[in-house]
Amino acid sequence: MAFRMTVTQEVDVALKITDARGNPAAVDGVPEWTVDNNLIVVTPTADGMSCKCSSAGGLGTSTVTATVDADLGAGVTPILGQIVFDLVAGSATVVELTPGTPTEQNIVTPLAKKEAPKSATKPEHK
Secondary structure, eight states: EEEEEETTOEEEEOOBOTTTTTTTTOEEEEEEEESSSEEEEEOOOOOOOOEEEEOSOOOOEEEEEEEEEOOOOSSOEEEEEEEEEEEEEOOOOOOOOOOOOOOOOOOOOOOOOOOOOOOOOOOOOO
């Protein structure tokens, strides 16, 4: 199940490292944090035991991986933990108005006043 976060948020992620029975377990060295794309920016602490995961602004999913060395000796036994982020839009903050293409109005011109019809009869002269 993905961890839902808006593109304007960030979250601290802490490592909890245990053995098969759930007891705290030690690891060798500093954990390494990676991300599978550019939707999340990871900023690990100096000891690597936690990391700030900040949205870079894009929508989508992103997987953050922490890799640790479980071999406390000279060898390396990598084990990893992952968290999948589901990055969604934040709250609306901007309203943009975009005009379409202007068109001419359909203007109806008023009819010209009609002249009074001329009488068929001639006026009388006095």
